[in-house]
Amino acid sequence: MSGAVRRLALVAVAFAAIVAPATAAAVPEPPRTHVLRPDDPWPTLAPGDEVVLARGTHRGPWTLDVAGVRLRAEVGAVLDGGGAGTALTVTAPGVRLEGLTVTGVGPAADLYAPDAAVALFGADGALVTDLRAHGVTAGVHVEGAADVRLAGLDLHGDGRGPGVTAYLSPGLWIEGGRVEGFLDGAYLERADGALVAGLEALGNVRYGLHVMFTAGPTLRGNRVAGGGVGSAVMYGRDARVEDNVMAGHRGPMAFGLLLQEERDALLRDNELAGNTIGLLLVAAAGATLVGNELRGNGIGVLIDRAPPGSAADATSVTLTGHDFRGNAADLAVADDDAALVLRGNAFDRAPPLDLDGDGVLDLPFVATSAFAARAARQPDLMLLAFGPGIALWQRLEASVPGLRAAAFADPAPRLPARVGRADRAGWGAAVAAMLLAGAGLAAARGWS
Numbered sequence: 001m002s003g004a005v006r007r008l009a010l011v012a013v014a015f016a017a018i019v020a021p022a023t024a025a026a027v028p029e030p031p032r033t034h035v036l037r038p039d040d041p042w043p044t045l046a047p048g049d050e051v052v053l054a055r056g057t058h059r060g061p062w063t064l065d066v067a068g069v070r071l072r073a074e075v076g077a078v079l080d081g082g083g084a085g086t087a088l089t090v091t092a093p094g095v096r097l098e099g100l101t102v103t104g105v106g107p108a109a110d111l112y113a114p115d116a117a118v119a120l121f122g123a124d125g126a127l128v129t130d131l132r133a134h135g136v137t138a139g140v141h142v143e144g145a146a147d148v149r150l151a152g153l154d155l156h157g158d159g160r161g162p163g164v165t166a167y168l169s170p171g172l173w174i175e176g177g178r179v180e181g182f183l184d185g186a187y188l189e190r191a192d193g194a195l196v197a198g199l200e201a202l203g204n205v206r207y208g209l210h211v212m213f214t215a216g217p218t219l220r221g222n223r224v225a226g227g228g229v230g231s232a233v234m235y236g237r238d239a240r241v242e243d244n245v246m247a248g249h250r251g252p253m254a255f256g257l258l259l260q261e262e263r264d265a266l267l268r269d270n271e272l273a274g275n276t277i278g279l280l281l282v283a284a285a286g287a288t289l290v291g292n293e294l295r296g297n298g299i300g301v302l303i304d305r306a307p308p309g310s311a312a313d314a315t316s317v318t319l320t321g322h323d324f325r326g327n328a329a330d331l332a333v334a335d336d337d338a339a340l341v342l343r344g345n346a347f348d349r350a351p352p353l354d355l356d357g358d359g360v361l362d363l364p365f366v367a368t369s370a371f372a373a374r375a376a377r378q379p380d381l382m383l384l385a386f387g388p389g390i391a392l393w394q395r396l397e398a399s400v401p402g403l404r405a406a407a408f409a410d411p412a413p414r415l416p417a418r419v420g421r422a423d424r425a426g427w428g429a430a431v432a433a434m435l436l437a438g439a440g441l442a443a444a445r446g447w448s
Helices: 003-026 370-377 379-384 388-399 404-408 421-435
Strands: 033-036 050-053 056-059 062-064 070-073 077-080 088-090 096-098 101-103 116-121 127-129 132-136 138-143 149-157 164-167 173-180 186-189 195-197 200-202 207-212 218-220 223-225 230-234 240-242 245-247 255-260 266-268 271-273 277-282 287-290 293-295 299-304 316-320 323-325 329-334 339-343
Touching: 116 132, 132 138, 138 149, 149 164, 200 207, 207 223, 245 255, 255 271, 271 277, 277 293
Parallel strands: 033 050, 050 070, 056 077, 062 088, 070 096, 077 101, 088 116, 096 127, 101 132, 116 138, 127 149, 132 149, 138 164, 149 173, 164 186, 173 195, 173 200, 186 207, 195 218, 200 223, 207 230, 218 240, 223 245, 230 255, 240 266, 245 271, 255 277, 266 287, 271 293, 277 299, 287 316, 293 323, 299 329, 316 339
Antiparallel strands: none
């Protein structure tokens, strides 16, 4: 070997000796799995590690501040927050929480800062699946975190805090599961593009689903029942509310769904049944309602004025393809500035005259009256709803062009299904729903 070649080989060996340690140091260690048994100390974590909670009770509260960690609970593992504050706080992105059962949450019930089973602060892209927390103040608190996913929740509250509360959380998805017995089942504020789908919100003290100041939220395929008020979408735009069941909200100010100062909303194929008011619209400009079923409510749809001092536009709404059955009143318009278009709706009290058999009634039908608007504020008047005097007045009001009710005719109502005993029983239940409204809507104008 020549001297030049020997020198070149020595240089290569020296270079390799220098580079090799640096290269080795740059290779990250593979993610580790930490099996955490009760009373074990919280491990030191690196991004992407997995923590497995073994069966038994683990003492919290804990804070998880490492990105990409997966925390998975075995069957029978419980995290006990110790009754002080939030049980598990996550402050890093990309974290996955799977199958946790949480107890021992603190007592603070503030809507914006509750003690919760799990809190996600700045935890963009977090995924929480199959979280179980019963008897807690609040379930999940999301704040300042984008694209969070909550799936398969099983949350039962003590009636004081929210099941899920989210603030500044664009892209939030809540899919499946059940939230029961909270102040609000789910409260979302400034959660643009949020999706709530397939959730059961049952027996919550105030709202089942409550969405505020949000652009483009979607509520789809949820069941909201037996709550104190109902659900509300307020002060936003472009909401999509589809295929939901909102039922059994009876009492003062109770409704299936409220749209207040919400622009360009679309409500499609929802069932609103057994509520004091099925659907309440307050300054809902540009609303489109298609194919909803309003059954056994005190009032099916109530269009009301905005609260005093509001600068919001009046309600403008189009209703097509609805099925009104067994309501004490199908429609009430208590806003002189409202614009309403009806077409192709089915009313169980419309005269079923269809001589050409095309499924469209031969005569227009007016489903509203001054009596219905008055009864919205004095529910006890509903005792007279099916009396002959009221029926005669409503017929006259509907047929005189100079009276306002005649302007709200459906020119092409559909042939309704045959009215049977169930529908007549529904009318009785609807009257009872109105009576439960107590002093009525005039006593309280601030819906939020």
